[in-house]
Amino acid sequence: MTTLNHQFRLARRPVGLPQRSDFDYAATPLQAPAEGKVQVQVAYVSIDPAMRGWVSDSEDLYDVPMAIGDVMRAVAVGRVTASAHPRFAVGDSVAGILGVEEYTIVPGDNLRKIDPALAPLPAFLNALGMPGITAYFGLLEAGQPQAGETVVVSGAAGAVGSLVGQIAKIKGARVIGIAGGADKCRMLTEELGFDAAIDYKREDVAAALRQHAPKGVDVFFDNVGGAVLDAVLLRLAVGARIVICGAISQYNNVGAMTGPANYLQLVVKRATMRGILVRDFAPRALEAATVMGGWLASGQLKAREDVVVGLEHFPETFQRLFDGSHNGKLMLQVAP
Numbered sequence: 001m002t003t004l005n006h007q008f009r010l011a012r013r014p015v016g017l018p019q020r021s022d023f024d025y026a027a028t029p030l031q032a033p034a035e036g037k038v039q040v041q042v043a044y045v046s047i048d049p050a051m052r053g054w055v056s057d058s059e060d061l062y063d064v065p066m067a068i069g070d071v072m073r074a075v076a077v078g079r080v081t082a083s084a085h086p087r088f089a090v091g092d093s094v095a096g097i098l099g100v101e102e103y104t105i106v107p108g109d110n111l112r113k114i115d116p117a118l119a120p121l122p123a124f125l126n127a128l129g130m131p132g133i134t135a136y137f138g139l140l141e142a143g144q145p146q147a148g149e150t151v152v153v154s155g156a157a158g159a160v161g162s163l164v165g166q167i168a169k170i171k172g173a174r175v176i177g178i179a180g181g182a183d184k185c186r187m188l189t190e191e192l193g194f195d196a197a198i199d200y201k202r203e204d205v206a207a208a209l210r211q212h213a214p215k216g217v218d219v220f221f222d223n224v225g226g227a228v229l230d231a232v233l234l235r236l237a238v239g240a241r242i243v244i245c246g247a248i249s250q251y252n253n254v255g256a257m258t259g260p261a262n263y264l265q266l267v268v269k270r271a272t273m274r275g276i277l278v279r280d281f282a283p284r285a286l287e288a289a290t291v292m293g294g295w296l297a298s299g300q301l302k303a304r305e306d307v308v309v310g311l312e313h314f315p316e317t318f319q320r321l322f323d324g325s326h327n328g329k330l331m332l333q334v335a336p
């Protein structure tokens, strides 16, 4: 009997917020892997802001855009169900760029084995995976926070931001998170140990920063861009380091992106602004995962996941990235 592989394919490029009609829900017969390839049953699919870039046709992106008709690309974890690659056997747990589908066939060279005895599979899409590597190296190598300095992080309740703030605390910094809504702000200070939180949906960010960072901001780790970036630029300390990780407030813009108007503060404060890309740190992924795994085990670090069950919910789950309704690393459970 033929096994059918259900999958989401890109039907058209979204304009603004992605819609269900931008994707086709298809079923194709499952194939055996060709030489060098591995068939993976997808267990958890990471729902990432980067997906918004993959479905657009902009030329200034850091990844090759998807073509119309492609299976939706996704970072995911799963289990090997058939292998024609010497390094992988049926039953191995693996992570890599797979697809929003039940089964993916990929070159074995693009997969990495993960050890489910170390942590449950979702952790490898969170603190022990891409968000963890981004937060760890982005903050420590580009931000270089020193004990006693003031670190501000935007998108602070998100996957990357929540880890950045906690790592900065572990390194002895004073940490201020910027997030949307009272519940998320309460979580930052009461559960994750941030020193202060600013609700950008309700508060004047510039005024709140004057109150919470009276000596200025030494490190700003920015996930959202736009008005929040501009507000923090007005509050820099001399020698500040700004880490540009992303600009989620701009990803669904139909027109041009809003760039920082206050960039001349970089001159006034002799500050640096540096972009980071997680793939540059990929060769050192194990280093981050080892340290972060230790912090998770000791309880110094907390990582939360927001798991939606069912492949068929992909389009609505993708939308949730942009409405603030998720709390923790957003992912889709496709198989147990």
Ligand SMILES: NC(=O)c1ccc[n+]([C@@H]2O[C@H](COP(=O)([O-])OP(=O)(O)OC[C@H]3O[C@@H](n4cnc5c(N)ncnc54)[C@H](OP(=O)(O)O)[C@@H]3O)[C@@H](O)[C@H]2O)c1
Pocket: 048, 049, 050, 130, 131, 134, 155, 156, 157, 158, 159, 160, 161, 178, 179, 180, 181, 184, 223, 224, 244, 245, 246, 247, 248, 249, 250, 276, 277, 278, 279, 321, 322, 323, 324, 325, 326, 328, 329, 330
């Ligand atoms: N450079 C790299 O290599 C790299 C790697 C991974 C991620 N990133 C970037 O890092 C950022 C965070 O990623 P993530 O995985 O942590 O995402 P996430 O867990 O989905 O968190 C993103 C948060 O952004 C906030 N947000 C959404 N729309 C917003 C808007 N219009 N204005 C302000 N905030 C908004 C939401 O929180 P609120 O409810 O608080 O608004 C949301 O929780 C993204 O920009 C992503 O592209 C970059």
